[in-house]
Amino acid sequence: MFWLFASALIVLAVLFVLLPLWRFHRAGDSSRARREQTNLLIYQERIAELEAELKAGILEEENFHALKSELQRSLLADVEGAAPQHKSDAKPTTSFLSPGRLIPIVMVLLILPGSYFLYQQWGYQNELALAELGERTRASAENPQEARDLIFAIGEIVQAEPENAWAWYFLAQNLVNLGQFPEAAMSLERSAALIEQPQDKVAVLGQYAFLEYMLAEQQLTEKVQGIIDEVQLIDPNQLLILQILSMDAEQRQDYQAAITYWRRVLQLTPPGPEAEMIQSRIGEAQQMLAAAGGDQSDAASGPSIDVELSLAPELDLPPETRVFVSALELNGRGQPLAAEVLTVADLPVTVTLDNSDAVGPFNISSAEMIYIVATASSSGTANVQSGDYQTRTEAFAHINSHAIIQLVIKDIVP
Template sequence: MFWIVSLLLMFVAVLFVVVPIIQHARQQQGADGSGQHHRDSANLMIFEERLAELDAELAAGALDANQHQSLKAELQRSLLTDIKTGETSADRLKQGHPASTLTSANWLQPSRLVPVVIIVLMLPLSYYLYGIWGFERDLQIADVFERSRDNQGSPEEIRDLIFELGAVIEEDRENGWAWYYLARHLVSLGQIDEAARAFERASALVENTRDRSVILGQYAQAAYISAGQQITPEVQAIIDQAQRLNPAEQSVLQLLGADAFINEDYQGALTYWQQLLGMSPGEEDRQFLNQMIAEAQARMEAAGVATEVIEGPRLEISLSLGPDLDLAPDTRVFLSARNLQETGPPLAAKALTVGDLPAVVTLSNADAVGPFNLSSADEVTVVATVSLSGSADVQSGDFQARSPTLSLADEGPVRLQMLIADPLP
């Protein structure tokens, strides 16, 4: 399709050059025939006017008979010369010379020859330069990526895509998205160890913080399965990386919920799954989460543990930026509630952007990102950080606001206002 469209566009471009040249040539040929007739008529009129003037001068005595006769003969010779030249051109037109001699001469003029040569060279030269500077390979890669997004083909189709992605990687080993889609296809075929290595490579190459957090979340899942469904120090390090970029990364929450369920920490599993439900997943995922929540509650009831979900404390933060801050709308903002010791992951956290502010943000047990939530603490500190790097890791130059110590003992939501204005040293 690309080549067909490009040829059609090239044809239209050629018409823009050729049609005016042909029209001009036809007009010029027409002008040669009719122009000669007008020139002959003009010469005859001039001859008659000049002859009348000579006759008038003879009658007035300004010329004698010999002078009159000599001037009249000269005037007749001039008229015959002009008419003979015109007849020669007309004879050449009648004999077919315009299609050969005259027209060929016209086409050999630089003003016409140069556009014709450009037209002849334009097509091969354009495709040659496109092969050097064009994005044909990128279009092929985009097609592979588009087919990879579905990831629902047969094993044979998935293997074909793996070979195509392998060819892309052979040409460009720094293509993070090729590594990512390769990893997803390897997971589909059950090659988890190989997928984990591909996810690791992709996470190191993709720079966008949000995309990188998604890749790290899936990398953590693959590493978790490779480790025999154990959160080893290596798996925990991957989880920490993902949560520093996005505290509520869904793949990580899915992993933590599944691990809590396997280890019979049903309340912990409920916390993660309820948080996932609050993220408005698709209908199929929502049904699965509701089934798992019901299963966890049933096991808690069988063990004699209360199954009601405790709402727990709520923090309502009115968050805004200082009037002197001029930051890009997509700059990331991290809001977290921490215990006073500030050890381990936050008790609750959310990620926003500068474009979302000002806003009223609510933190609750549903926003837990680790094994502990707001209900596990009596006092907390709320920290709001504008991260210029896009990571939750605080760095010099980021802007931050920190609340005083807040007590969670009282019933009802805790409300506070926070203004982010001061840069970190």
């Protein structure tokens, strides 16, 4: 497909050169013909005038013949001047090889090899080839033979361009498809080291951390923790990192921390089977926390806010639209102190936010002034976007006690 478009562009470039040349020569021939025709008409009119003057006796016959001969010589001179190519002594090959014709022809002949040479020097042929290999990688998760072929193909690019970060990344994906996890981890490490764009870097580092975590038999080793620290300096909400922290908290039987991390994961996960699985994990952790007798003390002793939430009557949103209810610190970092996730189908409803709903290292008790935000998210994630519907309270001091507020979701996010 690429070469088809390239060929079409080359043909277009050739036309840009040849069409003006053809039109120039055609215009020259047409102009010369019109000039010759005009000179002939003038000659005929002047001869007619001389003949009329001769018949009228105004002009003597000797003068008539002299003037007629002069007109004939003038006409011949005009014709010869208008077509010097036909009257010159030069050979036809000299006319063909004149600069006016030779230069455009040479330019046309150089377009194809010149374009190919410049593309090899400055083009993105390798990037296009790598993009195609990337598409094949995404489609070959269940095809081991295709994954092997891709490893050899991408390996050639890696050997030719060892600094190509995405070649290392796609190599790692195919190694994972074949179950070669240690080699895949090394490729991801190399890829992450070469990527400069922060969001791409944390995405690759997240996969690298998750693979190392699984290779360490789900132990939060010093190496894994180092990768996690590096990612969280750039993006504290990287999804795979939060999943690692959730699983690690469950293994340590720190169920409150597991609930906190799983809730953050849920906020970043669109509706679907994966979100339902996360909600199930949260429910299991809450049950384990209740069985251990550790779920009531902090929540009972801290503040609690009952949010009576409803949807404006004029809004008609799909029942499955996710609704995020969050408590945030005034002038804080923007990370919710507590959050609950429900759907439009649940409304109207009363949601209770307390310290047990924390989604990070800080809870409601850690802030003096807070405000409550409720968002109906069209994307299904906690990241607020244009087109979402939202409402919020004024800031208030919870004074470590119980409060009741009413919220109606009605304002569209610009």
